[in-house]
Amino acid sequence: MPALIECRNLVKTYEMGDQVVHALNDVSLDIEAGEYVAIMGTSGSGKSTLMNLLGALDQPTSGQLRIAGEDVRALGPDAVSRFRNRTIGFVFQQFNLLPRTSALENAALPLIYSGLPHAERVKRSMARLEQVGLGERTDHHPAQLSGGQQQRVAIARGLVNDPKILLADEPTGALDTKTSKDIMAIFDQLNREGITVILVTHEQEVAEHARRQIVFRDGEIVEDRS
């Protein structure tokens, strides 16, 4: 059985004026279903570029990228949207919740684009909010929630479509130490339940929650340890 994520000779270059920047330089990498991976590196190391590729938010310049059996490069714009909607859950550093919108509606956002009926959307997002410990606050707006609670809503939103991969970009970057631990505990728990979790971080403490750490420097993998 092939790996959940297969990267073969991935290259990503950007043109900045007349300079060509190699953000990713011939990266090959497999991630199996159920893994708990931390992608590490300093700013500009290429970890964010890889995350955008793994999240199907961007296309590689060359190389092969298969996620959950799909050749991402072959997908058209609408197909790639549908693919993200069904396959990947995102968690961001800044939570990216819609303001003045309830936790429930925020968590249900991806389901709108899955074409599910309203009742089903409410049912599923309610279940996910309960899973992250926010079952009591489903009608609260982001402004009425603490940072940790907001990130829980964001995690519920990432999970609501039963994705194969949960992709978290610096998920504790905007949180204090205590709250960070609580949030990381949620990721640990989710991974124990079988979800593939990929963390992108520059913090060693966060990375240590993962069972595999991949370190990037100058667009290349310099370390891959389990």
Added chain:
Amino acid sequence: MNALASLRVALTALRINALRSALAMLGVIIGVASVIVLVSISEGTKQAVEAQIASFGANLLIIRPGSSMFGGRRGGAGSADPMTDGDVEAIRTEIAGLAGVSGEVSAGTTLVFGGINWTSRIQGVNPDYFSARGWVIGEGRAFSGAEDVSGRRYVVVGQTIIQELFDGASPLGQSIRIGGQPFEVIGTLERKGETSWGQDQDDVVFAPLSTVRQRFGAGMRATVRDAVSTIYADIAPGESTSRVIEDIQDLLRIRREIQPGAEDDFAVGSLAEFIRARNETESQLGLLLAVGAGIVLLVGGIGIMNIMLVSVTERTREIGLRLAVGARRADVRNQFLIESIVLCVIGGLAGLVVGVGGTLIYAEVGQLDIVIDPVIVAIAIGASALVGVFFGLYPAHRASRLNPIDALRFE
């Protein structure tokens, strides 16, 4: 994402920024309201003019003698030889496309019924006169051609006469004395009201033309025994007014022996044409006002576009998020487009309320005729939706072209 879900998302977004949404709508509200007010007033004026034309006789030609000419000295209006019964008869028999022709003579006189008197004018007319001038017989009947010829002392009276002489009771069959002679009332006329210049059109008494001529000497001159002061000719529906006017002019030039090249000493005029010509300038004014209102709507649309562009910029991260979690570009475009349309349509409906309200107040205060045309209302709402599409398209397109990665990082 289906249209209903898009609509719900759009309404939520507008509710979140309620004040800004309301301000953005203001231009559309004012635009639609002014379109409705201005068009309603202009329509009302037009209908009032049409009603005036109808009360005068919709396709009426007025034929009068003009100025006489003696060795280069012009005698002034009405100084030429009068029209005669012979002219009336010639027009009736020789001009095609006329629904009716009538001469008219009149004399000032006093009407007496019982102990009450009223000073008015008695008008002698041919039976065609009533339909030509748009009179409708209320009770009784008009006199016939035979009664006209035999000079019967019958009268048909207007509502003012009924009010003044009979205190509103039915005058049918009553005998009134006019200039000392008994006349029988055989018919009444339905009310026409005042003209726009305030003349009471219902203060009228009509009798057969020959009767008025014989009994009052009206229109008689030493030289011409069968003169009429005016000839009214009613053009049949669908006939060309200018063709009929030319035919009448040709006929009268022959009858009055006017040399080729010489000026007419008579005039064939159409008041309806004159009123319509005046209305033409008014409807052009109305058009100008409507254009002005359209410009306001356009400015309103620019306001909508401005707000939508601000909204797209402000919600860049939201757009990035939506794209990341599975929105297609079309979903994002539709969301902003629907927001813009909803904004404009709500503005249009509010403008409708303001516009209709304003029109009613204007009509009440100004005592003016207004017509709120449902078609105009539909056009106004449709126009605001179109403004929403037109001015929403660019911001919506811009939103849909955002790159999710950059959008998510946008500060």
